[in-house]
Amino acid sequence: MGFAEVAYLAWPWVGLGAAAVLLVLLFATDWLRSDTRRSRWADAAWLSWLPVPVYMLHVFEEYGCHVSGGQFELVTSFAETGVDTMFGGVPLALFPEVNILLIYVAFPIAAWLGRKNPVIGLMPYGFMLVNGLTHIAGTVRFGGGLLSQPGNVTGLFLFIPLFVWFCIACRKHGVLDGRGMAASIGAGVIQHMGIFSVYIVNLLAGNTAAIAWVPFMCCLGILFAWLFSRRRYGKDATAQ
Numbered sequence: 258m259g260f261a262e263v264a265y266l267a268w269p270w271v272g273l274g275a276a277a278v279l280l281v282l283l284f285a286t287d288w289l290r291s292d293t294r295r296s297r298w299a300d301a302a303w304l305s306w307l308p309v310p311v312y313m314l315h316v317f318e319e320y321g322c323h324v325s326g327g328q329f330e331l332v333t334s335f336a337e338t339g340v341d342t343m344f345g346g347v348p349l350a351l352f353p354e355v356n357i358l359l360i361y362v363a364f365p366i367a368a369w370l371g372r373k374n375p376v377i378g379l380m381p382y383g384f385m386l387v388n389g390l391t392h393i394a395g396t397v398r399f400g401g402g403l404l405s406q407p408g409n410v411t412g413l414f415l416f417i418p419l420f421v422w423f424c425i426a427c428r429k430h431g432v433l434d435g436r437g438m439a440a441s442i443g444a445g446v447i448q449h450m451g452i453f454s455v456y457i458v459n460l461l462a463g464n465t466a467a468i469a470w471v472p473f474m475c476c477l478g479i480l481f482a483w484l485f486s487r488r489r490y491g492k493d494a495t496a497q
Contacts, residue, residue, distance in 0.1 A: 298430075299426055304379060305375065323407040388412060441482060451477035
């Protein structure tokens with residue numbers, strides 16, 4: 258097995274290590290908090306960083322824990338269910354590209370911006386909700402064990418509960434007001450739609466266009482969260 262093959266299979270494990278480091282910073286230090294007088298779970302800055310390691314764990318489960326015959330089972334399932342053919346033959350590079358850009362670029366940038374603009378920082382919660390529901394819907398549609406399919410465990414037991422807590426934190430602890438919460442969730446949903454559009458581009462314009470389209474779509478949620486918050490809160494968008 259050459260270096261390219263090893264790297265292709267190893268990237269989810271790198272994310273697992275990065276997730277462990279971030280979880281230590283989140284739960285054992287105050288570095289990623291903005292207000293130590295409040296619980297971590299009611300701190301917008303802390304909540305903005307939480308999706309980064311959580312999504313790294315999801316990617317590790319989705320890919321690193323489900324490898325068979327030298328290939329990710331999720332990729333294999335695309336071929337077996339006809340999804341790959343439906344979208345014109347999805348290139349293998351697309352799978353790591355999308356996830357690496359999301360967890361190492363888009364979500365950390367959103368979290369960093371979230372200290373001043375929580376609508377942007379909390380955008381990933383809307384994305385995670387759609388992603389978790391998509392995994393469950395895919396299992397219902399194509400069959401298989403609910404907890405044995407790639408990504409379902411973290412989707413069901415992390416994504417959806419954390420989205421519920423995000424809503425509680427907004428409504429009961431004032432992390433975002435109602436319109437701010439709707440703007441953040443809406444931007445996350447649009448982010449997920451942007452990722453799905455990559456498959457449409459692949460079908461209509463081919464592999465190279467799809468690969469080139471990914472970086473723009475991975476930042477779509479940040480753009481819309483900024484636009485929504487600017488419209489709602491003005492030039493210096495905050496939750497207050």
